[in-house]
Amino acid sequence: MSRESCITHRPKQAIAIVRQDYYELMDRDACAAALLNIFEYWANAALAVDVTTERPWIGHRPIREFEQMLLGIATDKQIRKRLVLLEKRGFIKTKAPAKRGAATAYQVLIPEIQQALVGHLTNQEIALRSFDRYSFGQMTEDNDSLRSNDRPTLGQMTHAPSVKRPTTLRSNDRALKNKTKEFKKESLKEAPFVLDDSSQEALEHPGTQLATEVGVVRYTQLPETIDLAELWATNPGIAKTHLRFIAPGHKRFGMVAHGFGQWWIGPGLNDFDESLIKACQKRKRKLQQPDSVGDAKTFINNMLKAEDWGNFSLRCEEAKVLSDRAAAVESAAQNSGITAASDNTLKRSETEQYDAAIGLAKFKISQGDIARAKEIADLRSIQYTEIGLTADGEKQDVPYDMPT
Numbered sequence: 001m002s003r004e005s006c007i008t009h010r011p012k013q014a015i016a017i018v019r020q021d022y023y024e025l026m027d028r029d030a031c032a033a034a035l036l037n038i039f040e041y042w043a044n045a046a047l048a049v050d051v052t053t054e055r056p057w058i059g060h061r062p063i064r065e066f067e068q069m070l071l072g073i074a075t076d077k078q079i080r081k082r083l084v085l086l087e088k089r090g091f092i093k094t095k096a097p098a099k100r101g102a103a104t105a106y107q108v109l110i111p112e113i114q115q116a117l118v119g120h121l122t123n124q125e126i127a128l129r130s131f132d133r134y135s136f137g138q139m140t141e142d143n144d145s146l147r148s149n150d151r152p153t154l155g156q157m158t159h160a161p162s163v164k165r166p167t168t169l170r171s172n173d174r175a176l177k178n179k180t181k182e183f184k185k186e187s188l189k190e191a192p193f194v195l196d197d198s199s200q201e202a203l204e205h206p207g208t209q210l211a212t213e214v215g216v217v218r219y220t221q222l223p224e225t226i227d228l229a230e231l232w233a234t235n236p237g238i239a240k241t242h243l244r245f246i247a248p249g250h251k252r253f254g255m256v257a258h259g260f261g262q263w264w265i266g267p268g269l270n271d272f273d274e275s276l277i278k279a280c281q282k283r284k285r286k287l288q289q290p291d292s293v294g295d296a297k298t299f300i301n302n303m304l305k306a307e308d309w310g311n312f313s314l315r316c317e318e319a320k321v322l323s324d325r326a327a328a329v330e331s332a333a334q335n336s337g338i339t340a341a342s343d344n345t346l347k348r349s350e351t352e353q354y355d356a357a358i359g360l361a362k363f364k365i366s367q368g369d370i371a372r373a374k375e376i377a378d379l380r381s382i383q384y385t386e387i388g389l390t391a392d393g394e395k396q397d398v399p400y401d402m403p404t
Contacts, residue, residue, distance in 0.1 A: 016071045025120050031074045032082040038069050043108040060103035075229050076310035215265025217250045223262040232257035258309050270297045279318035361387040
């Protein structure tokens with residue numbers, strides 16, 4: 001007999017579910033198990049429309065939608081890693097978006113998931129049967145042999161342990177206060193953390209060359225391979241202890257923990273990579289917001305403060321594109337014999353910029369935006385009469401010819 005819950009909740013709210021069989025199938029990975037349950041939910045919705053398909057496409061799904069469905073229990077980077085894992089295991093298929101920045105389309109492979117679950121349950125039953133006494137020829141559960149934990153049978157008068165155990169330190173024990181620092185050190189030593197080969201070699205041989213150098217920081221492993229996001233979320237103190245060895249001198253440990261440490265070059269707190277700053281300026285221009293260098297740095301700091309790693313990851317990807325494009329231009333210039341001193345020839349001349357400003361001001365006047373036209377003229381020291389205004393800044397009755 002079913003009954004309602006003792007707690008009243010608002011209807012139609014998101015619920016993050018981790019099924020036990022998915023949890024065991026994904027090697028006790030709660031995030032991957034929850035993602036499998038989300039794909040099952042979307043597959044059921046697709047089958048309600050078309051029951052004939054066995055491997056339904058569930059449409060384009062952005063990473064932010066997965067974050068919302070998981071209620072924040074996993075970061076953007078963790079979700080991306082689990083999606084790759086699910087595809088490698090053959091449970092889902094993906095289709096690359098038609099244009100850059102669009103969401104990926106997913107296909108749920110229902111037969112493959114069901115087959116994997118059946119195989120997992122079969123293996124689990126075999127493992128359980130291996131501990132069955134009847135399978136080893138023992139006919140009964142009775143065993144008259146002395147049990148090691150039956151103290152009266154072994155001759156001990158009471159059930160109390162014969163070996164005196166040390167007294168556990170209580171919260172009001174002064175000795176505990178004196179050993180607090182030692183306990184903290186031991187907890188740091190026992191923290192689950194594994195270094196890669198290059199980091200382990202650098203730890204064993206302090207005189208060896210570190211893996212890579214970016215700005216003022218010398219990393220013991222490649223910055224993009226560092227993944228301490230989970231440890232950073234659960235215990236930032238221990239995460240910082242490890243990061244001080246991985247990236248000594250870094251002032252943005254949150255970036256390092258999520259694999260973005262290379263975008264801070266130092267030595268100042270706001271000294272970010274030039275490509276990242278340009279990418280953020282481009283983003284703010286798209287949003288029609290102030291796009292100076294200072295505004296871009298403020299934009300970066302706000303993302304870091306809010307720990308919006310999904311948005312920050314997108315900005316880093318845009319910065320990577322800008323950086324690769326600049327490197328390609330520089331490489332082409334070197335191959336063609338152009339020196340670095342001749343880079344100014346690639347820029348527009350002052351005359352071209354002046355003419356472009358006049359054309360833009362005239363266009364603003366044709367749109368009725370006189371104030372903006374005056375700002376452009378004042379910025380480039382252009383006479384009002386050159387853009388179709390009177391000397392006092394009033395509009396003349398002169399038609400504007402749209403440039404071809």
